[in-house]
Amino acid sequence: MKYTNALQGKSLICTQDWKKEELDLVLDLALAMKENRYDHHLKDCLKNRTFFMFFYNPSVRTRQSFEAAATELGGHAQFLEPKSMRLKTEKTAGETIEDAAKVMSRYAVGLGVRILEDKIPYYGAGEALIREYEQFSSIPVFSMAHDKYHPFQGLADIMGLKEHLQELKGKKVLMVWGHGGLARSWCSVQEHLLIASRFGMSVRLAYPRGYDLDSDVIEKTKKNCENNSQEFSITHDMDEAYKDVHVVYSRNWMSPEAYQDGEFHKPSEIEKAMKHKEWICDEEKMKLTSHALFIHPMPVDRGNEVTDGVASSSRSIIYDVAENRLHVQKAVMALTMGKY
Ligand code: CP
Numbered sequence: 001m002k003y004t005n006a007l008q009g010k011s012l013i014c015t016q017d018w019k020k021e022e023l024d025l026v027l028d029l030a031l032a033m034k035e036n037r038y039d040h041h042l043k044d045c046l047k048n049r050t051f052f053m054f055f056y057n058p059s060v061r062t063r064q065s066f067e068a069a070a071t072e073l074g075g076h077a078q079f080l081e082p083k084s085m086r087l088k089t090e091k092t093a094g095e096t097i098e099d100a101a102k103v104m105s106r107y108a109v110g111l112g113v114r115i116l117e118d119k120i121p122y123y124g125a126g127e128a129l130i131r132e133y134e135q136f137s138s139i140p141v142f143s144m145a146h147d148k149y150h151p152f153q154g155l156a157d158i159m160g161l162k163e164h165l166q167e168l169k170g171k172k173v174l175m176v177w178g179h180g181g182l183a184r185s186w187c188s189v190q191e192h193l194l195i196a197s198r199f200g201m202s203v204r205l206a207y208p209r210g211y212d213l214d215s216d217v218i219e220k221t222k223k224n225c226e227n228n229s230q231e232f233s234i235t236h237d238m239d240e241a242y243k244d245v246h247v248v249y250s251r252n253w254m255s256p257e258a259y260q261d262g263e264f265h266k267p268s269e270i271e272k273a274m275k276h277k278e279w280i281c282d283e284e285k286m287k288l289t290s291h292a293l294f295i296h297p298m299p300v301d302r303g304n305e306v307t308d309g310v311a312s313s314s315r316s317i318i319y320d321v322a323e324n325r326l327h328v329q330k331a332v333m334a335l336t337m338g339k340y
Pocket of ligand 1: 058059060061062063145153297298299
């Protein structure tokens with residue numbers, strides 16, 4: 001496979017920002033890298049180069065897979081967190097994002113940022129911060145999950161679904177809310193709606209009343225479905241939702257009331273979510289599907305979002321998708337910042 005420099009220097013904050021052909025190129029390269037993990041001809045394309053990972057929030061998969069990706073491409077990933085910097089915030093004096101971004105661009109070949117949940121005062125603040133880093137950086141800027149999107153998770157989801165279903169066009173994915181005690185961000189769910197509809201899947205969204213997602217994301221998902229002649233629907237009837245779908249994605253997300261008066265109201269979100277205990281993906285509901293795969297970005301809130309039986313069943317592809325984070329990240333890093 002021949003790679004051009006067309007994606008060099010490109011940031012990735014949401015997959016919807018990239019052309020479908022560009023996403024296809026990433027997925028093709030990710031698969032080739034997965035098949036030839038340590039011997040791919042791009043294995044040294046980040047040799048002697050550093051990728052910065054700036055985490056406002058904790059992570060298992062994202063940090064570990066980006067570090068492994070940099071290592072497997074011959075480079076190094078450096079972990080940064082707010083306490084290791086002196087950045088200006090609404091409450092404290094410090095360095096501006098403009099200055100930090102311009103300086104970091106002199107050291108590294110790429111910068112990833114994660115910011116969500118309790119680290120932002122309102123929905124949209126994480127997106128604004130990442131876009132500000134992008135504006136002032138001369139290196140690619142990646143979202144490693146922010147309040148609105150999680151692009152690398154979306155790519156790993158699609159890679160996993162392609163591996164297990166082959167053809168995605170016309171397949172039905174159910175995105176279903178699950179109760180839970182974590183008050184989860186919207187990022188993985190919203191990214192998945194966009195990328196699944198982009199790749200020709202029909203999308204069914206199910207949740208209890210009061211858990212609407214970002215209307216901008218819904219409009220874009222509808223448009224993607226229309227462009228592919230696929231259906232998009234929203235239902236609040238859980239049993240109806242599972243009928244005949246090929247993929248079930250069960251995940252908790254916060255209500256639109258999660259941020260108020262510049263604060264993240266986590267305890268009240270959890271209290272409210274735990275009143276909907278019937279919203280759990282279980283074996284009985286999976287029987288209504290068309291022998292569906294179960295997908296989840298992890299960490300899984302077992303016993304709340306989904307039963308152990310479903311999460312650990314032979315139809316669950318959660319570990320394959322988690323592994324694919326590594327491969328899609330290697331592919332995007334190689335294409336946007338690698339030398340070859
Ligand atoms: N899916 C995901 O981003 O996992 P982490 O929060 O562990 O990075």
